[in-house]
Every structure is written in structure tokens, then in C-alpha cells.
Amino acid sequence: MVISADRALGNAHLDESARITDFLQELKQKGFEYIRFEMPDLHGVSRMKLIPVDRVESYARKGLNIYAGTIALDTNSSVVPGSGYHEEVRYCDFMMRPDFDTLTPIPWLEKTAKVICDTYWNSGEPVKGSSRYVAKAMLERAAQLGFDVMMGHEFEFYFLTANTKEPLFDGRHIYNHLRGQFIPEIQQLLNHLRASEIDIITHNSEYAPSQFEINYGPAIGIRGADKAFTFKNAVKEIVHQMGYHATFMTKPFSDRSGSCCHFHISLLDRETKHNAFFDPNDENGLSITLKSFVEGVLVHSPGIMPFINPTPNCYRRLKPRTFAPSNISWGIEDRGAMIRVKATRDEGTHIEVRAASGISNPYLTLASILAAGLLGVKNNLQLRPSGEVTGEDNPNLPKLPFNLDSALNALEADAEIQNMLGEEFVHLFKTVKRFELKRFHSRVSEWEREEYMDVY
Known part of the structure; x- marks a missing residue:
């Protein structure tokens, strides 16, 4: 039976209307009085509007307007000319539309919940500069190749005093039992996260003082x-409300460890639902798909570095002998390599990309690493040897970009990555980052003052 386009659209409208009705009923049943409509900006920070529950239906059906340039602000929330989202569109709005499946309670606020939103122009076209849109587009590319994507972002962060932004304690205390729960507020943080449906599996103190994972x-x-x-x-x-300060800034202290985002990823066969990275007939249990994926990430690693290390500060973390990679490398269970292959020889086989920083936008970490890996799979790339020693000890390996300037140059030279992520988004991203760099390079640092002012 042939269904007309008009009828198909009508059915879609009825389905959406029914979904909104169910959503409103769920809000009522759970007793929420306020709902936050949230969206990630270019940097992964939540931008939101708070809505009384009796106003939600209208916004759920029509969308909630917000300044379109919100996704094209730099890290200082400065308006960035030439990005395509400010003066070029007359500083207009676009619409936030909630993804109803993301409804999440906010237990540290009374009777409040949130939904994550996608963004659309008034014409109904999606906003292609949105980081969530780019991530979903890459997931669709994977689906077209026959894969679903399993992932986990593993963040480190510093828990600091609010007024001085200094650590709660000194020394190096990785996994130390006393430091892991040094103050009762840490347990409260864990409780709030679990109540907001974050399925915590482990918590521990990290290498640096007052750093946690x-x-x-x-x-x-x-x-x-x-x-x-x-x-x-x-x-x-949560930490702010407790009277402290948490930061995912990559390198907040020059003499202490940086904070990372170790990104774990595997591909699942959409038909069989089995792990496409696992091959029981391989010596290490690694499939051809995994090997091509890893090689794709290695080949395109310079070009994706701006997305996983998006600030000048990030590159202060990528030093030898710090468990943070400085070269383009891979190895089985190698913590010194850029890509650590978790060869469990079962359905848990996956890779851990260790180059991303704690400050990175999780949607862009997903999008860029997935784009690079899929290029490797699509082009049937052959995986290079891992070498006989840990990645950090091999002087012959090529180095990762050593600053954001060179990383952006690498991105501009990588036509395949730009094509995968989309011209509109890449233009937006590069324009904002070049704008930030101009401000960064024009700033006189405290080091310069201390080094030169007195003696010279």
C-alpha cells in the first residue's frame, strides 16, 4: 500500500502530539513544577531557560525561542563576528525543541527537572552548527555503515575551595581512601548524581591533590x-551549591596533573547486536573493523585535536611521562599511548582514546573521534604496528599538535574530517577558536611580568 506524503506527515504530527500528551502527563505524575529546557553550546556548557510546568505544553508544541548566537559565543561569551550565527542572520532566534526521552530530575532543586533540546530554525530546518546535531549526524553515518555506537566519557576534575580556588588537601593521593571521601560533601555529590539518573560505577581520588574521577x-x-x-x-x-568550586579545566595548576576525558568507544553490529570490534579468531581478539577504526583515528588525530583539546590550556597537559599522550600511537593496554586498546577477548573489547581533555565538549569528542574512525572503516585502512615499547618511549612516532594554533592548521588541512563534520559547523568552530586565540595571544601573562619586569 502506498501512503501519500500528506498522510505520512499527518501521522507523524499525530504521533508527536500523542508524545507531548504523554510527556505532560509524566510531568504531572512526578510532581514537577519547573522544567529546564537545556541545550549544549559549542563548549558543552548548558544554556537553558526555566519554564513553569503550566507553560511547558505551548513550548513543547511550538518550540522555545532563544538567541541563535548562543551556540556561537566564545569561552568568554563574546559575540564572534563572521561565525554565521550573529550579524549574518540579523541576531535572530532559533527554537529549542525538547527531546522528551531526556527528562531528568534535578534533585538538588525543589520539584525541578530538565530536558535536553535540539535546535531548529523557524523554517523547521535543524541548526547544523549545533554540537548535538553534529554528534547525531555522525551516529547516523555509523548507522548507514551498519553500526550502533557504544561509548563512555571518563572525566577527571578538581574539587576546590570557592573563594581561593585552591585544593582541599595537598600531596598525591590516587585511590587513597581518606582523600576519596575527604569531606561529607563528596558523598552528597555522589548521592545527587545517582538521584539524577547518572549510573555511577566507581568514584576515587586521582593523582593530583583534590582531583577526582x-x-x-x-x-x-x-x-x-x-x-x-x-x-x-x-x-x-551541585558543587557550587555546596559552597565549593569544581572545574574541568584541563590544566588549572602548572605543577599538578591535568584533567582528561578518556573516551571509550566500540561499534555494535546493528543486525546481530554483537560487538563489531571483537573477533574470537584473532590472536588478540581484535576485528578488522577495530583495526581500521583505530588507524582512522591515528591518521586523522592531528585534525580532530581542536575538538578534543579545544583551548590553549589543553596542550599543557599533553606531556611525556604524565599518562597523557604527546604522540600518535596505539597499543594493547598501553596507558602511554594515544589509543589504548582494551583487548578483553570478549564482547567487552573496545578502545580508549586518551588524548581528550576534561574541558572538551562530549558531543564533539564523540563526533570527531567517530568521524575519524568511520573514515578508517570506510577506506579499509590497515593498522600500523604498535611497536615493541610503550608509545611514549618510541622516538620515531609522529607528535600530536603542540598547541591550538597548529591543531587548527591541521584541521584546515584535513578535508575528509571537514567534509564528515559539515562545512557550516567547521566554519563556525574554526571562527570561534581563532577569535579566542587572538584574545589569548594578546594577553600579557603573569609569568612575563614576573620574568622581565624587575630585572630588565
Whole structure:
């Protein structure tokens, strides 16, 4: 039977209307009085509007307007000319439309919940500069190749005093039991995260003083990035409300460890539902798909560095002998390599990309690494040898870009990555980052003053 386009659209409208009705009923049943409509900006920070529950239906059906340039602000929230989202569109609005499946309670606020939104122009066209849109587009590319994507973002962050922004304690205390729960507010943070449906699996103190890592379970598809977005912004907000300060800044202290985002990823066969990275007939249990994926990430690693290390500060972390990679390398269970292959010889086989920083936008970490890996799979790339020693000890390996300037140059030279992520988004991203760099390079640092002012 042939269904007309008009009828198909009508059915879609009825389905959406029914979904909104169910959503409103769910809000009522759970007793929420306020709903936050949230969206990730270019940097992964939540931008939102708070809505009384009796106003939600109208916005759920029509969308909620917000300044379109919100996704084209730099890290200082400066308006960036030439990005395509400010003066070029007359500083107009676009619409936030909620993804109803992302409804999440905010237990540290009374009777309040949130939904993550996608963004659309008034014409109904999606906003292609949105980081969530780009992530979903890459997931669709994977689906076209026959894969779903399993992922987990593993963040480190500093828990600091609010007034001085200094650590709660000194020394190096990785996994130390006393430091792991040094103050009762840490336990409260964990409780709030679990109540907001973050499925925590481990918590521990990290290498540096007052640095922590809280891990949660993996997820398939956009829900993996949504969970990371919710986690990061929740940690910041909860810790602030407790009277402290949390930061995912990559290198807040020159003499202490940087904070990373180790990104775990595997591909699942959409038909069999089995892990496409696992091959029981291979010596190490690694499939051809995994090997091509890893080689794709290695080949395109210079070009994706701006997305996983998006600030000048990020590159201060990428030093030898710090468990943070400085060269383009891979190895089985190698913590010194850029890509650590977790060869469990079972359905848990996956890779861990160790180059991303704690400050990175989880949607862009997903999008860029997935884009690079899929290029490797699509082009049947052959995986290079891993070498006989840990990646950090091999002087013959090529180096990763050493600053954001060179990383952006590498992105501009990588036509395949730009094509995968989309011209509109890449233009937006590069324009904002070049704008930030201009401000960065024009700033006189404290080091310069201390070094030169007195003696010379």
C-alpha cells in the first residue's frame, strides 16, 4: 500500500502530539513544577531557560525561542563576528525543541527537572552548527555503515575551595581512601548524581591533590553524549551549591596533573547486536573493523585535536611521562599511548582514546573521534604496528599538535574530517577558536611580568 506524503506527515504530527500528551502527563505524575529546557553550546556548557510546568505544553508544541548566537559565543561569551550565527542572520532566534526521552530530575532543586533540546530554525530546518546535531549526524553515518555506537566519557576534575580556588588537601593521593571521601560533601555529590539518573560505577581520588574521577556506565548512541553533558554540568552546579568550586579545566595548576576525558568507544553490529570490534579468531581478539577504526583515528588525530583539546590550556597537559599522550600511537593496554586498546577477548573489547581533555565538549569528542574512525572503516585502512615499547618511549612516532594554533592548521588541512563534520559547523568552530586565540595571544601573562619586569 502506498501512503501519500500528506498522510505520512499527518501521522507523524499525530504521533508527536500523542508524545507531548504523554510527556505532560509524566510531568504531572512526578510532581514537577519547573522544567529546564537545556541545550549544549559549542563548549558543552548548558544554556537553558526555566519554564513553569503550566507553560511547558505551548513550548513543547511550538518550540522555545532563544538567541541563535548562543551556540556561537566564545569561552568568554563574546559575540564572534563572521561565525554565521550573529550579524549574518540579523541576531535572530532559533527554537529549542525538547527531546522528551531526556527528562531528568534535578534533585538538588525543589520539584525541578530538565530536558535536553535540539535546535531548529523557524523554517523547521535543524541548526547544523549545533554540537548535538553534529554528534547525531555522525551516529547516523555509523548507522548507514551498519553500526550502533557504544561509548563512555571518563572525566577527571578538581574539587576546590570557592573563594581561593585552591585544593582541599595537598600531596598525591590516587585511590587513597581518606582523600576519596575527604569531606561529607563528596558523598552528597555522589548521592545527587545517582538521584539524577547518572549510573555511577566507581568514584576515587586521582593523582593530583583534590582531583577526582567519577565514572558511570556506558550508553548507546546520543544517550552516551547526553549523559556526559548532564554529568559535567551537574557536578559544576551541585558543587557550587555546596559552597565549593569544581572545574574541568584541563590544566588549572602548572605543577599538578591535568584533567582528561578518556573516551571509550566500540561499534555494535546493528543486525546481530554483537560487538563489531571483537573477533574470537584473532590472536588478540581484535576485528578488522577495530583495526581500521583505530588507524582512522591515528591518521586523522592531528585534525580532530581542536575538538578534543579545544583551548590553549589543553596542550599543557599533553606531556611525556604524565599518562597523557604527546604522540600518535596505539597499543594493547598501553596507558602511554594515544589509543589504548582494551583487548578483553570478549564482547567487552573496545578502545580508549586518551588524548581528550576534561574541558572538551562530549558531543564533539564523540563526533570527531567517530568521524575519524568511520573514515578508517570506510577506506579499509590497515593498522600500523604498535611497536615493541610503550608509545611514549618510541622516538620515531609522529607528535600530536603542540598547541591550538597548529591543531587548527591541521584541521584546515584535513578535508575528509571537514567534509564528515559539515562545512557550516567547521566554519563556525574554526571562527570561534581563532577569535579566542587572538584574545589569548594578546594577553600579557603573569609569568612575563614576573620574568622581565624587575630585572630588565
